[in-house]
Amino acid sequence: MDPLLGELTDDEDFLELVRRHERLRRPQTVRFRPNNFEKWNDVDFKKRFRLAKPIVNYLIEEISDLIASKTNKNHALTPADMVFITVRFLATGCFLQSVDDISGVDKSTMSRVITKVTRAIASLSKDFIKMPMGVEDRNSKAQGFYNICRFPRCIGAVDCTHVKIQSPGGANAENYRNRKGFFSFNVQAICDSDLKISNIVCRWPGSTHDSMIFRNSRVKAEFENGVYGNNLLLGDSGYGVKPYLITPLANPTTRAENLFNEAQIRTRNPIERCFGVLKRRFPILATGIRLNVDKVEAIVVSATVLHNIACHFADPTPLVTDEIDGSQSGNKHWK
Known part of the structure; x- marks a missing residue:
């Protein structure tokens, strides 16, 4: 057993361990990233992302310049990819499983993406x-x-x-x-x-x-x-x-x-x-x-900004359903 495993305290520690071990592994295989606007009908989209399609599209347009990748490498995450990762995380709270399932991105990228996007959304608070x-x-x-x-x-x-x-x-x-x-x-x-x-x-x-x-x-x-x-x-x-x-x-x-x-x-x-x-x-x-804890404020403020945008668009509050995949197992610590 890797001695580092005994020191893990949260998901971010796990991701750091993953990053260390990835240096010794074969080159990364790029996975298919679905177009979530096309993959889901309006009802299923709302269940999974807790926001209607026009609102998510509006959000992507608002923060694209703030979060766009500076790299020219092939297969870099697009602003849309990053927004979908983040809103799915806000919808489930499941950091290591359900978010990865729908975005085709390796787990070691999640923390950086969520931090970057929630801070970008939170920066809109002065307007919303x-x-x-x-x-x-x-x-x-x-x-x-x-x-x-x-x-x-x-x-x-x-x-x-x-x-x-x-x-x-x-x-x-x-x-x-x-x-x-x-x-x-x-x-x-x-x-x-x-x-x-x-x-x-x-x-x-x-x-x-x-x-x-x-x-x-x-x-x-x-x-x-x-x-x-x-x-x-x-x-x-x-x-x-x-x-x-x-x-x-x-x-x-x-x-x-x-x-x-x-x-x-x-x-x-x-x-x-x-x-x-x-x-x-x-x-x-x-x-x-x-x-x-230093990332909690951005998450709460970003959720508040999205709540106000949803109110502005008169987007009905979604029901809490089993469609929030991973929330049962991923958050059992809080029951």
Whole structure:
């Protein structure tokens, strides 16, 4: 048995071992890469990649210049190849099996491709993840929330969700263990009434309280500085009340107080639905990310960008089905 096998901790370690051994093997055999737009009908394409064909095609066009291979070697991966590898990974979370099955690429290439593409997609966040800055835009967002339960001036609902990761190891590993007992990032998001995410923060370990993340966020400072005028956010009781952050009343006693809480809870409900939609579209965020922690933020932000693009195109959220090949076996560690 190779002594290195005893040191493996995650998929990336495995890939490094593969790369070392490949130097001693025969020259690489190039494998056929299918055209996934032609291979799958619209229904099966959506099941496998969690996005409709026009959205994936749009994504390829948006980031091709950012990810195109600089080599002139024959059989270099095309931007389309790299995008399909990455969106399939986001759909399954299976790093070593199902992604390779549909792309005809050796496993030692996967980590580099996924890192490159998720960072490229995440770089689009400045265009696709943004708070409403102009008065007209803020009024439009506020009207959307007002239509839910007549709660005025709200331009966003804020909350946090845990994205499961493997143990990062090292002296600070326990900082990532959340109150439910598993390792995670605690990710803060703000969404509008249409479930589009307008702000995302993914850099805090799972043990961090929601209120701590908000206190240290840029968006909190922007509200403090009056960037959003007299508009406000809605949050749950885990947050402290601010003039711009409204939470439920702690001990409602009168009918008016109970009606206020009901309106507040119903109006902030989109953020809970948003997290559900995001994780159903990209199950890796629910089943777990088995990569180094320095790559988690790009994966989460890239999934958020794709979620917003899907919302823009009115692409229905796909159902979670057995068609996500490999997700059962590839993610059994997270059950």
